[in-house]
């Protein structure tokens with residue numbers, strides 16, 4: 001059975017900790033002589049049905065620096081644009097490449113890819129999850145705060161794919177997480193209950209001030225995700241009170257870490273002075289996408305022979 005990376009829950013605590021350790025090792029050793037090249041002779045297909053900057057660049061550079069060949073397939077440059085079914089693409093790719101990363105919409109398309117592949121598949125974002133982003137987010141927090149336990153994590157904004165992956169991280173690692181989302185945009189209660197049953201302390205509120213009170217880490221994301229462009233104006237109204245402002249940060253710990261997966265919409269979900277301010281770690285977070293992508297690829301492919 002190939003080792004897929006579809007959600008953080010699939011990884012489990014041991015898998016997640018191992019990836020975080022590997023990622024930090026890749027970060028500290030980057031550019032030194034004697035780099036490990038575990039992907040020599042291997043091709044990884046990086047399949048994107050949605051746009052990407054960070055995920056594409058981090059994966060492409062990661063595969064290259066690990067000695068492998070990154071093969072990027074975007075929707076417009078492939079037969080995806082003409083509606084070739086995922087199951088057909090999967091059965092072709094799996095005969096030629098050694099692993100596949102897939103960014104798509106509905107999670108059922110990711111599962112269809114997995115069903116028809118005999119090589120590892122890594123989730124590079126769906127409408128429901130963004131586990132590879134969380135690997136970087138956790139790496140950044142761990143490095144800056146030296147621990148993950150005993151911290152109060154806050155999420156402010158949409159109960160979207162990023163919020164879902166934070167909830168999963170809280171379940172897998174037993175984190176204390178409060179999410180502030182407007183009514184109608186809350187994460188699914190079953191997800192929250194599952195994370196709590198797994199050992200996380202996850203609460204959902206509607207008041208951003210309550211969520212950020214005493215927080216050590218605050219994360220946010222765009223109000224309208226990819227595919228929700230038609231809702232942009234309506235969402236701007238609903239989410240008006242959910243912007244990370246300097247005032248909101250005053251309630252948090254004095255050394256609060258501000259994260260954003262990017263791309264950011266300044267003046268919408270985050271103010272320029274917060275994004276570019278002393279608490280922001282978003283650029284290191286973006287760099288950690290590279291180190292954690294390497295770690296995730298190695299984890300998924302190490303049993304691949």
Ligand code: CP
Pocket residue numbers: 051052053054055056125133261262263
């Ligand atoms: N954070 C993130 O996944 O960015 P991209 O959409 O640019 O890949």
Ligand code: NVA
Pocket residue numbers: 127130160161162221222224225226261262263
């Ligand atoms: N929630 C955002 C994340 C982008 C990295 C989206 O899905 O568009």
